[in-house]
Amino acid sequence: MDKQYDFISRELEIQKFWQKNGIFKFDPDLEKEVFSIDTPPPTVSGQMHIGHSFSYTQQDIVARFARLANKNVFYPFGTDDNGLPTERLIEKLKNVRTVDMKRSQFIELCQKTLQEILPDFIQDWKDIGMSCDFDLYYSTIDDNSRRLSQQSFIDLYKMGRAYRIEAPVVWCPTCRTAISQMEMEDRVDESKFCDLTFKLDNGEELIISTTRPELLSSCVAIFVNPQDERYQKIVNQMAQVPIFNHKVKVIADSRAEMEKGTGAAMCCTFGDATDMQWYRAHKLPLILSIDQSGHMTDKAGKYKGMTAKEAREAITSDLKVAGLMIGEKKITHNVNVHERCKTQVEIINSKQWFIKYLDLKEQFLSAGNKLNWYPDFMKSRLENWIKGLQWDWCISRQRFFGVPFPLWYCKNCGKVKLANVDDLPVDPIKDKPKTPCDCGSNEFEPEIDVLDTWATSSLTPQIAISLVSDKVAKDKLFPMSLRPQAHDIISFWLFNTLVKSLLHENKNPWRDVMISGWVLDPKGRKMSKSLGNVIEPKNIIKSYGADAIRYWACGAALGQDISFTEEEIRVGKKTVLKLWNAARFCKLQFEQNLFTPDNEKLNLEPEDEWIISRLIIAVDEYKKSFKQYNLPMARAAVDKLFWDDFADNYLEIIKERVYGQDEGSKHAALNTLYSILFGIVCLYSPIIAHVSEKIYDEIYKRDKNKESISQFIFGDLNLGKVNKNIVSDFEIVKKIISKIRKYKSEHQLSINAPISKVTIQAEDDFEAYFSLIKSVSNAKSVTLGRGNLEIEDTVKVKIS
């Protein structure tokens, strides 16, 4: 056994061992309860983030625990590699722009590039010791995922849930695509509130405040609150829009807020979501002044071709010159931006596909309520989100690299022609329908939009399960046991998966949900390139090892964001080294004494019985904690057993027996050492997986009939009953040992320094422990007594 544990080479070696021997391969034939995990497929948009290594380790620890608890673990791995994030990555890597390329060329480039980068990308996940069955692999753009995603769409269409309409949608002018409500985020922006003069028919002037004067050409009405006494007499009058001079009606509507601006608002199609509501409620005309790329249309007259921002400046200066703008004040307000590119979104009218689901809010809420949430409070994030839903799910994207819609439109009658389910996956641009339209026409127009990537990744349970061919096994896999993920995508991935599962399977996709927190920098800020505070997992693995990261991740409560500090990682490394050294000590003793384990007629000493009881107690705490997904508590249970009881005390106590001549006592000690260390290594194996495997390999593999430590279950530990008396007595024994050490420390003696006499005040039956106390303290005698401490190297300990 190496004197120095070289974690860099050992961890790599062990990962290869796992891989080569298919240690984590899912076997559908095992007669065990299945534990199926809906592994999050990481988005291929760059490199692994420290937050990934944190949350993926947490779920991996749970997976490994499940194996220890005798479950047949189904743990697939996928990558989410289509849609905007992937397109953007390819553009960056290959220095191209989609707009300059042919669609087919770009798709080809995406596919080719993915082939190049995916092995390295996936390797990052292997580097932290993930115990997935990497043969159960899917990509959300592979043929099988396309097929299932397209089939999902067809099913939803046939249910009447998928529909296509021309409607205002949230639009990103940079990405030139519709996006969904969940893809927006907030940003605080500086802007100007401009006071503009509208002329009323009666000759009076009406002042309106707006932040978006560039939309004047789209102004279709003016709204005032019906309660607003200032404006009651002008309701239903016409007002003339400055610069453009068309006339719009003043309408009373309670959505107009009296306190905001002057209390009179102009409604433009469309400036914001309220405009859209007014447009629908009052059947207002549609005037689109901004096109899909964010430029002004010919409706904007002389401002045509400018960007919205340019137009705003131009029109503001024109208004000032014309004396129609009588004031402006700087304000800061929130604007919605596209989370992928941070561009301010617009509302634009266009034809899109939607999934109708606003009518199902109640079902969603009750489904969310049926899940077991760890931690429980994360449920309210989902509830909050569902309650706030205002749009159906827009699933079409005007992009290229994604799953195509499996349909065409008849050129003659316009009707939708769906692909046959048997022919999936299809690409309507390349493929043709096999039968004519109902109207008899054979001329079709393909749908060129692609599906929102969430429309596919919301099917991960179905996709992962489809990789198993065994029909019986499939039934055991769904609903899945666990969805692990971080909290940032509760409203995206978790919610969408829930939606699809309810629509398709009419039941929840999983039983449990575990939510990991985020890793923040040491100051508690989000990590970002612009702040320069990004931590690369690769560097951490190099300096501390993957096990150190794993140990660290196991110490954080679920759902709680955690500040990254290198000191915390150092503790993990320390634990790994301590375990390695303790194991090395044990192995040394086994070798020097030609020890072979057997359990016959052992002459157990009290300390042996104590540490055996402590193992039983620790296993119990460990199991209880894990069942509640309480990772830190489970870790603490092993830590206490290993550091406090085993390394600091038990090892020290038995040294003399192991070095001594009493063969019976020596054998009992070695045997206990052998089984307790094995228990400890088993308990540590889900957490610091590599070093545990290596210790198993060094010490236990030759005697035990299994290839890997991860093939053992709690039952293999053959735990008996706890001896409660010895356990409580040992709390006192440990205190006595501690007092003797304190005495030595205070007298500047080394920890092994001999002392002549220890006097202990205790009940007579406590004398059973005197021998081990004598041994661990290197005292010439330990006696029962009542006197005070008088001789310099004599210790008196009082037991209460």
Add this chain to the structure above:
RNA sequence: GCACCCGUAGCUCAGUUGGUUAGAGCGCAUCGUUGACAUCGAUGAGGUCAUCCGUUCGAGUCGGAUCGGGUGCACCA
């Protein structure tokens, strides 16, 4: 505005269903290296559990209010 989380030792955090003297690691101080470990060990000093009120025989833990830090959602003419 609505909702959620957090506030415990100098720092980072743990404290199951209320129950003796509130824990860990780091840091700090003192001491100690010839039989696993100096990438170490031993010992020790640090706490009015944010504040106030209440429930209770008993509150870090339960309820209410307040203050401070953060997050999600909404609003954003």
